[in-house]
Structures are given as C-alpha cells and as structure tokens.
Amino acid sequence: MSGARERFVIAVDRCSPDLLRYFSRRGGPDAADLVSETVAIAWRQHRRLPPDSTEARMWLFGIARNVLRNAQRTEVRRLEVADRLRSAVELELRSLPPDTRDDVRIALEHLDPELSELVTLIHWDGFTLVEAAQLQGIPASTARGRYQRAKSVLRELLTASPC
Template structure:
C-alpha cells in the first residue's frame, strides 16, 4: 500500500470508525463480533473503491453506512436462505409476526438521522428514542423548553424530507 493510500485509510478510520462501529452495533442487535466483521468488511470495500471516497461525490460517511447496511442485509438474507429447507408436508401455520420491514425501516431512519444537524438529532433522540418530556429534554440538553419544541418541529420536517428523498414514505 502506498503512503498516500495508508494516509487516506488512516484518515477514513480516524473520522468515521467510531460512528460506523456504533451503527454496525445497532444493525447487529449489539452483537460485537458481527459488528466488527461489518466494520472490517465495510472498510475493505472502502479500500477497494478509494475513488468513491472523494467528498465531491457525496458524503463518505453516508456511503460507508450504506455499504454496512447492505452487507448486514446480505448476511441476513444468506442466513435465512441457508435455514430454509424443503419439507414433504406444509407445516401448520403459526401466526408469527415478521418484523423484517420494521427492522429495515428502523435502519433507514437511523441512517437518515445521521444526516441531520447535531442539535436536531439530539432533540429527536431525547424526545422520541429516550421518551423524555420537553422539559426533561431541555434540562438534559441545557436549552429552554421552547427551543426543544422548535428544534423538534424543524428536525421532524428535515427527517421527513430525507426519508422522502430516499424513497421512504413518511
């Protein structure tokens, strides 16, 4: 690997590895080994497609997260197809709930949240994911309740636009 290639990968790692690790942990349901594998494979793909890492072609972090998400989906599909087998009789149906669509949607929302500003993301995390009231969120974030309300309003609008751009009906 050339010195410039090493420097590029070191910069990529320094800027994005922590966020990519956290994202992969969420994708794998907190499975550290699988998350490590996803991060490693994502960074290998980044190495193989170094030309794609030019910021002028779009967000590098968004590209990395998309690659990680696709790898996780591919892994899930492979495991599912390996666990399927043919049977002589159709088994009785158990009314099992399939959460695949909900899981994929939650990944897409988590990915879309990363495109919001830090202030907007913080109020949405406090109010919607942690279930804090406006007053509690204000205390936690160190801002007035009115600012929490305003930021939440604009953050939801921005999130809706990002999801619509990505083809998710919000």
C-alpha cells in the first residue's frame, strides 16, 4: 500500500467514530450515510491529506462539515418540493366536484392495491397504460386486463345505490 493510501486508512480508522458522533449529534438518522459520503469524498482527495494526525483529523472534519451543510440544504429543498406537491394535490382535490372526491377515494381503497395503483397512475398521474405497466414492472397486456377489471369494479362501486 502506498504512503498516502496507508495514511488515509489510518486517519479514517481513527476518525470514523468521531465523525459518526459528529453527524449523529447534528444530522439525525442518516449519520452513517454521511460518514460514508465524507470518506468517499476524502478518498477522492486522499493525496491532499495532511501528514500530521491532528491536521488530518481537522481536514476530515472540514470535509464532514461541508457534507453536513450540503445534506441540510438538500433536505430543505426536499421539504420545499414536498410542500409544493402537497399544495398542488390539495388544489387538484378541491377542483373535483364535492360529491365525487370521497366516493372515488373510497372506491379506490376497495380495489386491490395493484389495481388502485394502476388506475391512479393513469388518471391522476397522467401516464399512459403502457407507461403505467412499465412503472409497475408488468407487461402491457397484463396491465390492460387489470385496468379493465379495475374499471369494472369501480363502475359497480360508484353506481351502487347507498341503501
């Protein structure tokens, strides 16, 4: 093993528990993933690892700090996107006639999960039958049969008189 690689392995072995604690205190449940990302980034730059063990530790923690900041920014963006999507879905649901909103949702809940998923992929998410089949990992012919069965069951559920 070359000198730079050997120093890198030693530095990572010494610092990994400290890095894990660092991320655990700040990053939550993804701490091990963040340590892994830190080590991967450090490895790509391992020739820049300072020879002194204290400086090497500081160097690794500098990388860890940047990894944490990137992860936090990513999480903020993810939450913003989720909020926008949630708002769009709520707006879409509000645009449905009041008498069909709950009826359709309840009817979909009575379908087998794979049938319900197929129907929602086509009607709510805008995929074609062939695209929905690909997403579900099934042949288009299977999707066609399931879709026909789902339409039949939904028709019965939605036209049944409430007695």
